[in-house]
Amino acid sequence: MLMNSPKIPKTIAADPHYRLVSCESREFFLQDVNDILTQSYPRFLMEDFICFQEWIDLYSLYPEFQFGLIEIASQKMIAQGSCVPIPWDRPLEELPNTGCDWALTTGLAGKSKNTKPTILGAVSLAVLPQYRGRGLSKYLLDYMQELARSYQFSALILAVRPTLKHLYPLTPMERYIQLKNGAGFAFDPWLRTNLKQGAKLIGICDRSTTIVEPIFYWERTTQMRFPETGSYIIPSGIVPLEIDCNENQGSYIEPNIWLSYATA
Ligand SMILES: CC(C)(COP(=O)(O)OP(=O)(O)OC[C@H]1O[C@@H](n2cnc3c(N)ncnc32)[C@H](O)[C@@H]1OP(=O)(O)O)[C@@H](O)C(=O)NCCC(=O)NCCS
Numbered sequence: 001m002l003m004n005s006p007k008i009p010k011t012i013a014a015d016p017h018y019r020l021v022s023c024e025s026r027e028f029f030l031q032d033v034n035d036i037l038t039q040s041y042p043r044f045l046m047e048d049f050i051c052f053q054e055w056i057d058l059y060s061l062y063p064e065f066q067f068g069l070i071e072i073a074s075q076k077m078i079a080q081g082s083c084v085p086i087p088w089d090r091p092l093e094e095l096p097n098t099g100c101d102w103a104l105t106t107g108l109a110g111k112s113k114n115t116k117p118t119i120l121g122a123v124s125l126a127v128l129p130q131y132r133g134r135g136l137s138k139y140l141l142d143y144m145q146e147l148a149r150s151y152q153f154s155a156l157i158l159a160v161r162p163t164l165k166h167l168y169p170l171t172p173m174e175r176y177i178q179l180k181n182g183a184g185f186a187f188d189p190w191l192r193t194n195l196k197q198g199a200k201l202i203g204i205c206d207r208s209t210t211i212v213e214p215i216f217y218w219e220r221t222t223q224m225r226f227p228e229t230g231s232y233i234i235p236s237g238i239v240p241l242e243i244d245c246n247e248n249q250g251s252y253i254e255p256n257i258w259l260s261y262a263t264a
Contacts, residue, residue, distance in 0.1 A: 102205075191257060211251070
């Protein structure tokens with residue numbers, strides 16, 4: 001199955017300023033990745049994620065599916081992509097509504113049970129803030145598709161976190177994905193970029209990331225105080241946080257959008 005694995009590091013034909021590197025070919029790769037992720041995702045997601053044993057396992061079990069984008073002039077890693085092979089024998093329309101959480105845990109469980117993976121799931125994809133808006137995400141998406149094709153997976157799937165949804169936390173995701181910009185394309189830039197590049201919209205995974213933590217976790221990671229039980233809009237949260245003071249608990253259940261790229 002791995003006969004045609006793409007060889008990285010690899011230059012980008014269309015742009016000699018950047019190159020891709022594999023997790024194994026760069027020292028301190030994981031530190032660079034964590035640095036990019038810390039600047040790309042809200043702290044309440046990152047603290048949950050980086051300490052997550054699954055994230056560590058992903059890098060040790062599937063190093064060939066973890067890559068970075070290097071700016072050649074500075075030799076700095078400016079973007080990263082992480083994928084996990086997943087066993088899935090049902091139609092993509094039936095992908096679980098636990099999105100991102102499901103992709104990671106099912107991919108890792110598949111490896112330990114030695115189940116043959118059939119699709120490739122994107123776990124994260126991020127560009128350092130000062131390098132955004134230059135079209136670099138295309139190199140990451142292209143490479144993920146190349147990985148999926150080379151390993152003969154039937155599709156690349158992504159549980160997409162729409163990049164402007166945090167400004168509209170009260171708009172239901174069902175409504176948000178219908179919104180259009182003036183030119184008639186998807187209102188959200190990240191959803192739009194994927195659709196323009198040929199992704200198919202499968203639907204909403206309404207429990208893609210679930211974080212249930214004590215109130216002090218939320219106070220520390222959002223720099224807010226939660227004096228009473230209720231719903232709170234939190235910085236960079238794409239839906240409100242639900243606080244239950246009696247249980248000393250906050251629950252954040254993030255919906256994402258299932259997209260797929262065919263490989264054939
Ligand atoms: C999502 C992400 C990887 C896109 O990377 P990027 O290199 O900026 O992507 P592009 O340059 O190709 O831009 C993609 C679209 O976003 C738009 N865009 C980029 N930066 C923007 C900004 N600050 N505000 C509004 N739109 C922006 C671009 O104009 C483009 O839309 P358009 O060309 O159709 O109008 C990057 O924003 C990121 O790392 N975000 C944080 C992590 C994240 O949410 N990852 C996605 C998880 S599924």
